Amino acid sequence: MGSAAKYNAQTTENKWYNYWMEHGYFHSEVDDRESYTIVIPPPNVTGVLHMGHMLNNTIQDVLIRRARLKGYNACWVPGTDHASIATEAKVVAKLKSEGIEKSDLTRETFLEHAWEWTHKHGGIILEQLKKLGASCDWERTAFTMDDNLSASVIKVFVDLYNKGLIYRGYRMVNWDPEALTTLSDEEVIYEERQGNLYYLNYKIEGSQEVLTVATTRPETILGDTAICINPNDERFTHLKGKKVIVPIANRIIPIIEDEYVDMEFGTGCLKVTPAHDMNDKALGDKHGLEVIDIFNDDATLNSFGMHYQGKDRFVVRKEISKELEALGALEKTEQHLNKVGTSERTKAVIEPKLSDQWFLKMEDLAKPALEAVLDKDVKLVPEKFINTYRHWMENVRDWNISRQLWWGHQIPAYFYGDGKEDFVVAESKEEALTLAKAKTGNATLIETDLTQDPDALDTWFSSWLWPMTVFNGILEPDNKEINYYYPTNDLVTAPEILFFWVARMVVAGYEYRKEKPFNNVYLTGIVRDKQRRKMSKSLGNSPDPLDLIAQYGADGIRVGMLLSSPAGNDLMFDEDLCKQGSAFVNKIFNADRLIKGWEVDEDIEQPEAAKIGIAWYQSKFQKALLELEDHYSKYRMSDALMTTYKLIWDDFCSWLLEMVKPAYQAPIDAVTYAAVIKILGDNLKILHPFVPFISEEIWQSIKDRTPEEALIIASWPESHTIDEVLINDFEVAADVISGVRKIRKEKNIAFKEAITLSVLNNDKAKPTFDTVIKQLCNVSDLEYVSESVDGALSFRVKSNEYFIPIVAGTIDVEAEIKKISEELNYTEGFLKSVQKKLSNERFVANAPEKVIVIERNKQADAEAKIATLKASLASLK
RNA sequence: GGGCAAUUAGCUCAGUUGGUUCAGAGCACUUGGUUUACACCCAAGGGGUCGGGGGUUCGAAUCCCUCAUUGCCCACCA
Numbered sequence: 001m002g003s004a005a006k007y008n009a010q011t012t013e014n015k016w017y018n019y020w021m022e023h024g025y026f027h028s029e030v031d032d033r034e035s036y037t038i039v040i041p042p043p044n045v046t047g048v049l050h051m052g053h054m055l056n057n058t059i060q061d062v063l064i065r066r067a068r069l070k071g072y073n074a075c076w077v078p079g080t081d082h083a084s085i086a087t088e089a090k091v092v093a094k095l096k097s098e099g100i101e102k103s104d105l106t107r108e109t110f111l112e113h114a115w116e117w118t119h120k121h122g123g124i125i126l127e128q129l130k131k132l133g134a135s136c137d138w139e140r141t142a143f144t145m146d147d148n149l150s151a152s153v154i155k156v157f158v159d160l161y162n163k164g165l166i167y168r169g170y171r172m173v174n175w176d177p178e179a180l181t182t183l184s185d186e187e188v189i190y191e192e193r194q195g196n197l198y199y200l201n202y203k204i205e206g207s208q209e210v211l212t213v214a215t216t217r218p219e220t221i222l223g224d225t226a227i228c229i230n231p232n233d234e235r236f237t238h239l240k241g242k243k244v245i246v247p248i249a250n251r252i253i254p255i256i257e258d259e260y261v262d263m264e265f266g267t268g269c270l271k272v273t274p275a276h277d278m279n280d281k282a283l284g285d286k287h288g289l290e291v292i293d294i295f296n297d298d299a300t301l302n303s304f305g306m307h308y309q310g311k312d313r314f315v316v317r318k319e320i321s322k323e324l325e326a327l328g329a330l331e332k333t334e335q336h337l338n339k340v341g342t343s344e345r346t347k348a349v350i351e352p353k354l355s356d357q358w359f360l361k362m363e364d365l366a367k368p369a370l371e372a373v374l375d376k377d378v379k380l381v382p383e384k385f386i387n388t389y390r391h392w393m394e395n396v397r398d399w400n401i402s403r404q405l406w407w408g409h410q411i412p413a414y415f416y417g418d419g420k421e422d423f424v425v426a427e428s429k430e431e432a433l434t435l436a437k438a439k440t441g442n443a444t445l446i447e448t449d450l451t452q453d454p455d456a457l458d459t460w461f462s463s464w465l466w467p468m469t470v471f472n473g474i475l476e477p478d479n480k481e482i483n484y485y486y487p488t489n490d491l492v493t494a495p496e497i498l499f500f501w502v503a504r505m506v507v508a509g510y511e512y513r514k515e516k517p518f519n520n521v522y523l524t525g526i527v528r529d530k531q532r533r534k535m536s537k538s539l540g541n542s543p544d545p546l547d548l549i550a551q552y553g554a555d556g557i558r559v560g561m562l563l564s565s566p567a568g569n570d571l572m573f574d575e576d577l578c579k580q581g582s583a584f585v586n587k588i589f590n591a592d593r594l595i596k597g598w599e600v601d602e603d604i605e606q607p608e609a610a611k612i613g614i615a616w617y618q619s620k621f622q623k624a625l626l627e628l629e630d631h632y633s634k635y636r637m638s639d640a641l642m643t644t645y646k647l648i649w650d651d652f653c654s655w656l657l658e659m660v661k662p663a664y665q666a667p668i669d670a671v672t673y674a675a676v677i678k679i680l681g682d683n684l685k686i687l688h689p690f691v692p693f694i695s696e697e698i699w700q701s702i703k704d705r706t707p708e709e710a711l712i713i714a715s716w717p718e719s720h721t722i723d724e725v726l727i728n729d730f731e732v733a734a735d736v737i738s739g740v741r742k743i744r745k746e747k748n749i750a751f752k753e754a755i756t757l758s759v760l761n762n763d764k765a766k767p768t769f770d771t772v773i774k775q776l777c778n779v780s781d782l783e784y785v786s787e788s789v790d791g792a793l794s795f796r797v798k799s800n801e802y803f804i805p806i807v808a809g810t811i812d813v814e815a816e817i818k819k820i821s822e823e824l825n826y827t828e829g830f831l832k833s834v835q836k837k838l839s840n841e842r843f844v845a846n847a848p849e850k851v852i853v854i855e856r857n858k859q860a861d862a863e864a865k866i867a868t869l870k871a872s873l874a875s876l877k
Numbered sequence: 878g879g880g881c882a883a884u885u886a887g888c889u890c891a892g893u894u895g896g897u898u899c900a901g902a903g904c905a906c907u908u909g910g911u912u913u914a915c916a917c918c919c920a921a922g923g924g925g926u927c928g929g930g931g932g933u934u935c936g937a938a939u940c941c942c943u944c945a946u947u948g949c950c951c952a953c954c955a
Contacts, residue, residue, distance in 0.1 A: 571889095
């Protein structure tokens with residue numbers, strides 16, 4: 001047996017993953033057991049695994065594997081999201097690199113390219129998840145653009161339209177000039193950017209006077225249709241009813257009055273550009289202003305841009321400020337920090353734009369979803385997110401669900417005639433035709449008279465149905481699967497998509513099943529690097545998950561990720577954690593090697609130390625089971641792992657195995673061996689959710705197992721009563737053992753050298769663990785004495801005193817006196833504080849009886865200890 | 878501008894209704910160790926006035942006030 005034995009994760013992990021797959025352990029069918037369901041937050045179909053996914057899916061796998069062991073019918077549904085804007089952007093970029101413009105293609109051709117891309121890159125991420133050990137039911141893998149999921153989306157759209165909840169409106173929306181589509185409010189990220197505040201002079205019509213207006217966007221003057229002042233602003237009273245001339249454009253626009261204008265900001269005058277600002281639009285509507293749109297869809301200027309036509313808005317900003325300066329229309333510029341809306345996907349600066357879009361009315365839909373969370377019917381973990389959720393739900397605005405994209409679910413609205421208002425909404429063109437005929441009274445309409453809206457739906461308009469559509473619960477609301485698996489149990493996801501996705505799933509759940517989609521939502525943190533930066537591809541600070549797995553093994557990474565991942569708090573990822581993880585796996589591997597190396601002898605009797613050690617560990621294990629239950633119920637994954645980690649490493653390896661370990665090359669008795677094997681099996685069960693591979697590997701190597709006996713489908717250890725007395729006695733024994741080791745170290749007494757230990761038993765403690773102490777400290781004689789031993793080093797545990805005789809002359813009397821004096825000093829101080837507390841009448845009167853008893857015990861212990869310390873000192877002097 | 882959360886050992890974090898030595902864990906660190914599973918190991922050890930200040934209480938890391946710092950979310954101030 002070489003010392004070089006190390007666990008090889010690579011081969012083992014592949015072997016067992018294949019084994020699990022072959023035997024269909026991940027697959028779930030409806031049966032009599034209680035279901036435990038998780039639906040995966042579907043990653044982008046063409047995405048690749050990043051550290052956030054690793055954390056997320058590790059947690060889900062731990063939960064699902066534990067549920068499986070606990071006897072639930074565990075079902076983890078995997079899948080991917082078509083991610084319309086992200087995927088379309090990738091396809092457009094790919095085509096561009098080949099010299100093809102999207103605008104040159106028909107919708108059909110473009111979609112062919114998109115599907116090709118999807119088939120080529122799609123599902124890579126799911127393969128990566130398998131490396132991590134994810135025990136998803138791969139037979140259920142779903143995609144948001146699968147036929148039945150797509151049909152569900154369309155059905156829901158039509159239904160909501162018929163309920164009057166979806167409407168078409170000409171509104172100011174967030175326009176992404178790069179992706180050439182609108183975005184929902186949630187897809188706009190506001191960033192602080194340093195910019196300028198330009199002070200522009202507008203000439204008053206028929207006067208030499210100028211009016212100075214501050215703006216951050218001088219290029220938009222070409223779309224100005226008014227200047228607004230506050231009616232209460234006395235500085236401008238004389239200008240009421242006058243008109244000004246827009247520089248460069250030389251258009252004449254009115255001065256209007258509205259209290260909306262903040263007199264304190266800038267010059268107290270506001271230029272109004274209704275086409276390019278949400279507020280200006282509102283102001284324009286109120287005052288009946290003209291709307292001049294100066295931009296093309298790609299944010300270059302159109303014909304209203306005059307000589308700037310065709311140039312980008314930011315180029316124009318620079319150029320126009322120079323022209324204005326030359327004209328004397330630029331009073332000054334100031335540095336100004338302002339918030340700029342950017343596209344979540346393309347990072348392009350959002351342009352507010354007026355256009356015809358589809359919206360979903362959210363106000364009424366949100367109500368049951370809000371109540372569900374406030375009533376804790378849907379639990380958010382950690383709870384701090386309830387506030388955020390409530391705030392969003394109470395102020396929810398209508399959801400812009402249309403996107404000017406092709407990749408996605410095409411909106412089932414069919415236009416006829418020329419007007420934008422002439423349309424019908426239906427699940428198929430055929431139905432649409434019937435509807436259109438009825439609506440127009442024109443029986444001669446044919447399908448080609450109908451044109452389907454070219455826009456696609458927001459991706460989230462399909463993923464909000466995910467927990468239902470993966471079980472086909474929209475098309476067949478009464479099928480046995482949806483009735484069995486829904487509502488799902490836990491949802492594990494990132495807080496960033498609380499509004500995008502989680503809230504909307506709750507909304508959809510109540511609207512379509514009158515029931516929540518999941519019981520609990522566990523919100524993980526963001527994975528950050530040591531410098532607290534978010535791990536991202538663009539920063540290059542994110543390790544490749546597959547490289548990590550290759551280096552540390554999936555088990556190691558899983559442990560590494562969970563070692564520090566409090567719910568809702570960010571995870572500071574440090575590769576050292578993975579090292580720690582793989583060290584733990586290696587430790588388990590070696591414990592098993594030790595056990596495997598033992599030879600069993602049926603004829604020898606069980607040593608006392610082994611017997612007591614096993615009894616103790618069994619209680620300790622039961623205690624850990626209770627702790628685990630508590631931690632899991634609160635989604636404290638790192639705590640659950642740490643309980644397991646310490647139980648295995650410290651209690652099992654460092655204590656139990658050392659207690660039962662036979663002497664070198666000596667055999668072990670059969671009773672102890674059987675007990676250790678049983679314990680090992682139970683250990684593996686609680687380890688399995690965290691380290692599925694190594695645990696299955698060892699489980700299968702203990703003996704031949706049939707497929708029905710695989711660890712992955714074993715049953716969670718049974719609960720038994722806990723012997724607290726035994727556990728406490730062991731704590732004392734452990735202190736004694738530490739005391740002996742300390743003296744051995746101080747005095748350089750090698751472990752091989754047996755010693756005698758004398759005990760002055762003031763506690764009248766039962767000698768339960770004496771044989772254990774003898775074995776672990778190499779004590780040849782353990783004797784009880786009635787008075788202090790001369791010529792020995794001593795230490796105290798509780799009020800007992802322990803003596804180790806030392807070769808004459810090797811005791812440093814001075815040092816011993818100093819050490820004991822210090823301990824005496826401390827204990828006397830401690831006693832004093834306890835006495836002070838006990839002599840405080842108000843304490844005795846107010847504190848609960850329990851606390852007073854504890855203080856009295858402390859007092860008694862301290863007094864006894866002081867007595868032994870004094871006796872020791874006396875014997876040394 | 879509004880709201881929420883956090884601040885405990887070098888690092889990452891526990892500390893549930895104020896009261897068992899409650900000031901903890903893991904890692905890191907120091908020292909010692911070829912004990913025949915594991916140096917990805919074993920053992921022993923050092924380390925914090927619980928962000929600052931004030932208050933309530935017999936008793937505060939824990940409750941209240943205040944200040945400071947950090948993070949997150951929301952919001953149309955040109």
